[in-house]
Amino acid sequence: MKKSWYKEMVVYQIWPRSFCDGNGDGIGDLKGILSKLDYVKSLGADAIWFSPLFVSPQRDYGYDIADYRDIQPEYGTLDDFKEVLEECHKRDIKVIMDLVINHTSTDHHWFKEACKSVDNPYHDYYIWRKGKGKNGKKPPNNWLSTFEGGAWEYVEAVDEYYLHVFTKGQPDLNMDNPKVRQEVKDIMKFWLDMGVDGFREDVITYISKKEGLPNGFPIPVACGMEHYNGGPHLYEYLKEFHDDVLSKYDCFTVGEGPLLTTERALKFVTEGDGQVLKTMFSFDHLEADCFMTDWIKTPFNLKKMKKCYQKWYDAMNGKAWHTLYLENHDHPRIVDRYGSLKYRVESAKMLATMCYLQKGTVFIYQGQEIGMTNIELKSIDEFKDMITFNNQIMFNKLGIKGEKFIKLANAGSRENSRTPVQWNDGPYAGFSTAEPWFTLNPNYKEINVAAAEADEDSILHYYRKLLKFRKENEVAIYGDFKQYNKNSKQLFVYERNLDGVKLLVVSSFTEDSVSFKAPDGIDLSKGELVLSNYNDGELSGNGFTTKPYETRVYLFK
Ligand code: GLC
Numbered sequence: 001m002k003k004s005w006y007k008e009m010v011v012y013q014i015w016p017r018s019f020c021d022g023n024g025d026g027i028g029d030l031k032g033i034l035s036k037l038d039y040v041k042s043l044g045a046d047a048i049w050f051s052p053l054f055v056s057p058q059r060d061y062g063y064d065i066a067d068y069r070d071i072q073p074e075y076g077t078l079d080d081f082k083e084v085l086e087e088c089h090k091r092d093i094k095v096i097m098d099l100v101i102n103h104t105s106t107d108h109h110w111f112k113e114a115c116k117s118v119d120n121p122y123h124d125y126y127i128w129r130k131g132k133g134k135n136g137k138k139p140p141n142n143w144l145s146t147f148e149g150g151a152w153e154y155v156e157a158v159d160e161y162y163l164h165v166f167t168k169g170q171p172d173l174n175m176d177n178p179k180v181r182q183e184v185k186d187i188m189k190f191w192l193d194m195g196v197d198g199f200r201e202d203v204i205t206y207i208s209k210k211e212g213l214p215n216g217f218p219i220p221v222a223c224g225m226e227h228y229n230g231g232p233h234l235y236e237y238l239k240e241f242h243d244d245v246l247s248k249y250d251c252f253t254v255g256e257g258p259l260l261t262t263e264r265a266l267k268f269v270t271e272g273d274g275q276v277l278k279t280m281f282s283f284d285h286l287e288a289d290c291f292m293t294d295w296i297k298t299p300f301n302l303k304k305m306k307k308c309y310q311k312w313y314d315a316m317n318g319k320a321w322h323t324l325y326l327e328n329h330d331h332p333r334i335v336d337r338y339g340s341l342k343y344r345v346e347s348a349k350m351l352a353t354m355c356y357l358q359k360g361t362v363f364i365y366q367g368q369e370i371g372m373t374n375i376e377l378k379s380i381d382e383f384k385d386m387i388t389f390n391n392q393i394m395f396n397k398l399g400i401k402g403e404k405f406i407k408l409a410n411a412g413s414r415e416n417s418r419t420p421v422q423w424n425d426g427p428y429a430g431f432s433t434a435e436p437w438f439t440l441n442p443n444y445k446e447i448n449v450a451a452a453e454a455d456e457d458s459i460l461h462y463y464r465k466l467l468k469f470r471k472e473n474e475v476a477i478y479g480d481f482k483q484y485n486k487n488s489k490q491l492f493v494y495e496r497n498l499d500g501v502k503l504l505v506v507s508s509f510t511e512d513s514v515s516f517k518a519p520d521g522i523d524l525s526k527g528e529l530v531l532s533n534y535n536d537g538e539l540s541g542n543g544f545t546t547k548p549y550e551t552r553v554y555l556f557k
């Protein structure tokens, strides 16, 4: 496979509101980010992906954009951003922006114009339909939003409904309108010409809706999705963005596509003439402890997770490049899920090892590198996210109320990843000098960056070692991947091979002792133990008995 900078890259994701507050108003901002760039660099990051920094009423915390070309005043100014960009580049850190073009905010001036009259030039920027039923009082079809009730909202001035597959404040753009596609291309150019290095393309697989907007299969949330996830003109539009803009820059792109299948991804990321995105995020490896959504928990199933990794590797290998991640701003923290709070440090190191020594571009979410954990909120007033409130209505209907619902929300909600980053054990965890906008996890007294810096055995220092190792050993980036012990419910064992160099990665997902025997043809005593989350690398015969959540990486040259 062709080598490329973005394949070797480690991306650190910043969700600005909760990263670091530089002006003491309790809200993360660009000044705060600027003060932490050396820290980000010290991790081994080659790029930062910024969740949306743009002007937004924050109904979906920036994923509802009111101005694509300016910065949310709470976060700073465009000049502040330019400074961050320059300081990133000085440190050899690339900058990747979130590109949210499936929808805007209702506060965007396009939408305000669109609501004025059906003849307004911006009206056709959005997806409008007449109501159904005798008096036109029923929505145009049965689609439901993912975030807030039905998918249609009535606007009296035009006597029509607009489509929103997310919150009411996020009207879907009409990508079939060539003017809208031109706007998108202009926005891309605006940021690329400023010097940014690429985009993370938000729910990009939703941008083309099936003609006629037929009724969806009746499910209680996101009904209609089959008619817009992977819609009819999706590839064509992505090709247009690629050919007209992206191909003219040496930039990176990663597309987000809920329920992404390997077949769909390959259409976009297969290297060669038809390629329209560099990489995509898949989701299914994060469904080994839940059913479809983080909110419906099932016992963690290692075999399920391993199968997903294998499936994506098999599909992509030799054709396309994939991504590796365990956390982002949409999911609960990974130690709470696939690891163990009792063995937090050990399991966090193990999870990073098993994930990031596979083949793909690395993504790390803020706080993951110190093993931040889920939050326990006590009452519904403490929650912030629209999904939580939408799910509350849904689960209440099913009789899951009060304490029971709070318990579910604490386990499954994306609020877990949005608590302020824990920098030290001082006031407000060093995140701010004022009360933060969202609850701090009280465990900041023990779990924080300063404590991790001071402890040689911390998760943070392990991340640095791991990422440095990956950077210095091509086998970890470009090597082939082969699994052993596929049927094991406790161990994930794989090797990577490149030009006669072999890496063997053994990871235990249990606190129980498991006896591991090296695969035929591998002599552990001949390998160098290059990474491990315990200090001794004792062998018994050609194998070892695992300690809780143990991980070992052997290098054979
Ligand atoms: C993506 C984002 C999520 C956002 C949604 C709507 O899934 O990651 O945070 O709420 O799109 O833009």
Ligand code: CA
Pocket: 021, 022, 023, 024, 025, 026, 027, 028, 029, 074
């Ligand atoms: Ca601030």
